[in-house]
Amino acid sequence: MYLVFLLIFNEVHKHIMTKDDYNKLTETIISAAIEVHKEFGPGLLESVYEVCLVAELRKRRLHTENQVRLPVHYKGERLDKDFSVDVLVEQCDTFS
Numbered sequence: 001m002y003l004v005f006l007l008i009f010n011e012v013h014k015h016i017m018t019k020d021d022y023n024k025l026t027e028t029i030i031s032a033a034i035e036v037h038k039e040f041g042p043g044l045l046e047s048v049y050e051v052c053l054v055a056e057l058r059k060r061r062l063h064t065e066n067q068v069r070l071p072v073h074y075k076g077e078r079l080d081k082d083f084s085v086d087v088l089v090e091q092c093d094t095f096s
Helices: 019-040 046-059
Strands: 064-074 077-089 093-095
Touching (some): 019 046, 046 064
Antiparallel strands (some): 064 077
């Protein structure tokens, strides 16, 4: 089993996603995950599914990174802990 983390930031794309954009992106990600599962079925290590999912998402022309580390801030203070994102897809602003 593998997980997809879709995080929305404002660093790469300078536009705001509409709910329709978000829904289309979500549909593409789920479709890619299903394609990977159809190809391999159950039983592989999560790391194998992850690299295959990244390849499938890139094949679908989505900007994708894996194993991205993000700093954790609490009440304005950066903590000595990073959040590790398995798969980061299409960095962009939040909804309009």
